[in-house]
Amino acid sequence: MAGTPFDLKGKTVVVAGHRGMVGSALVRRLARENVELLTIDRDELDLRDQSAVFRWFAEVRPEVVFLAAAKVGGIVANNTLRGEFIYDNLVIAANVIHAAHMNRTEKLMFLGSSCIYPKLAPQPLREDSVLTGPLEETNEPYAIAKIAGIKMAEAYRSQYGCDFINVMPTNLYGPGDNYHPEYSHVVAALIRRFHEAKLSGSPRVAVWGTGTPRREFLYVDDMADACVHLMKTYSDSELVNIGIGEDVTIADFARLVATVTGYRGEISFDPSRPDGTPRKLLDVSRLAKLGWRARTSLEDGLRLAYQAYLTETKQAAE
Numbered sequence: 001m002a003g004t005p006f007d008l009k010g011k012t013v014v015v016a017g018h019r020g021m022v023g024s025a026l027v028r029r030l031a032r033e034n035v036e037l038l039t040i041d042r043d044e045l046d047l048r049d050q051s052a053v054f055r056w057f058a059e060v061r062p063e064v065v066f067l068a069a070a071k072v073g074g075i076v077a078n079n080t081l082r083g084e085f086i087y088d089n090l091v092i093a094a095n096v097i098h099a100a101h102m103n104r105t106e107k108l109m110f111l112g113s114s115c116i117y118p119k120l121a122p123q124p125l126r127e128d129s130v131l132t133g134p135l136e137e138t139n140e141p142y143a144i145a146k147i148a149g150i151k152m153a154e155a156y157r158s159q160y161g162c163d164f165i166n167v168m169p170t171n172l173y174g175p176g177d178n179y180h181p182e183y184s185h186v187v188a189a190l191i192r193r194f195h196e197a198k199l200s201g202s203p204r205v206a207v208w209g210t211g212t213p214r215r216e217f218l219y220v221d222d223m224a225d226a227c228v229h230l231m232k233t234y235s236d237s238e239l240v241n242i243g244i245g246e247d248v249t250i251a252d253f254a255r256l257v258a259t260v261t262g263y264r265g266e267i268s269f270d271p272s273r274p275d276g277t278p279r280k281l282l283d284v285s286r287l288a289k290l291g292w293r294a295r296t297s298l299e300d301g302l303r304l305a306y307q308a309y310l311t312e313t314k315q316a317a318e
Contacts, residue, residue, distance in 0.1 A: 004234075004235040006106075006232050006235065010036070012061075012063045013033075013037050013062065013064040013066070014060070014066070015027055015037070015038075015066045016040060016068060016096055017067070017069030018068075019176075022068040022111060022169070022172065025224035026066050029224035029225055030228065038062060047095060050094075053095040054102065058102075058103055061105075062105055063105060064231070066109050067109065067110045067149075069092050070089050070092065071085055082141040086144060089149070090148055093110065093146075093149030101160055105162075106163060107231060107235075108163070109165050109167060109230070110153045110164065110165070111169060112169075113143070114169070114171065114280055115142060116130055116143050116146050116147050116150065117129055117280070119277050120278075123279050125281065126241075127239040127240065130239065138274060150166045153165070163235055165230065165234055166240070167240050167241075167242050169243070170241070170243035170244070170280070171217050172217075172219075173187035173217055173302075174219050174301065174304065176312075179192045186208075186215065187305065190253070191257060194263040195261050195306070195309065197265060198261055202265060206269070207251075208270055209274060209276070211250045211251030211254065212249060212251065213276060213277065213278055213279060214249050214279040214280070215279075216243050216248075216280060216281045217298055218243055218244050219301035219305070223242055226294075227242070229290070229291070233291065240287055240290070241284050241286065243284045243294070244294040246281075246298075251269070254267055255267065260302045260303055260306050
């Protein structure tokens with residue numbers, strides 16, 4: 001039940017997907033815990049390979065699993081790589097969750113995504129609105145794969161008594177993000193675009209869409225802290241949203257990114273590009289009742305993210 005303490009001390013902990021933005025934040029956060037931290041390199045173990053995953057789990061027998069591995073991307077990636085997004089995410093979830101059950105993992109956390117909620121669900125998005133309406137079309141394959149992972153964790157909890165829990169992070173940003181010009185999420189895309197426009201002296205930056213959709217953004221290290229908190233304190237079948245509980249229009253967000261990066265030109269909007277869901281704000285009241293709130297403001301987080309982008313870009317060029 002909620003509030004049931006789970007002691008991580010001395011446990012063998014696996015972070016699946018440790019090289020991604022979410023996984024690397026979990027690794028940073030778990031370094032402050034007294035755990036034996038294990039990570040899986042993709043060239044050592046392809047989580048889509050069922051027999052390899054089952055063999056690895058049987059050899060290692062991890063006590064705790066954070067399942068952060070996923071194929072992720074922004075609107076364009078989700079909409080154009082639809083087959084890859086549904087296949088990769090379905091098989092990763094199925095393989096890891098079943099292997100954890102078969103090898104008696106004490107606790108597993110499956111990380112979903114706020115895109116699992118119906119496109120026009122009432123705002124803010126409550127955990128019980130899953131499967132109450134049609135999904136946003138552009139990321140439907142990814143959302144369906146994530147819903148399947150959630151339902152699998154729930155089913156294994158119900159049938160086998162596995163202590164598997166589900167968490168739903170909102171839009172994340174921070175160190176380790178993907179800055180691909182077409183396939184990245186909105187935060188990384190705008191940081192890169194405004195930075196490059198500043199360097200080139202471009203008089204105008206075009207932001208995709210109308211600028212009217214509202215989005216919630218959570219600094220990734222805050223998300224990792226919430227995950228560790230929930231792993232220690234929460235045990236139930238119901239989802240838990242992880243967010244900041246506040247949202248902002250894309251237009252205002254773009255202006256803030258411009259300020260943080262030092263870009264002083266004009267900002268325009270391209271309505272020929274998709275807006276995606278009109279609004280995505282998570283109801284974080286359940287998380288607040290469990291004793292956790294985000295600490296990093298959006299402006300502070302963006303400054304940290306921009307510094308990380310500069311550092312990562314410099315390292316990639318060396």
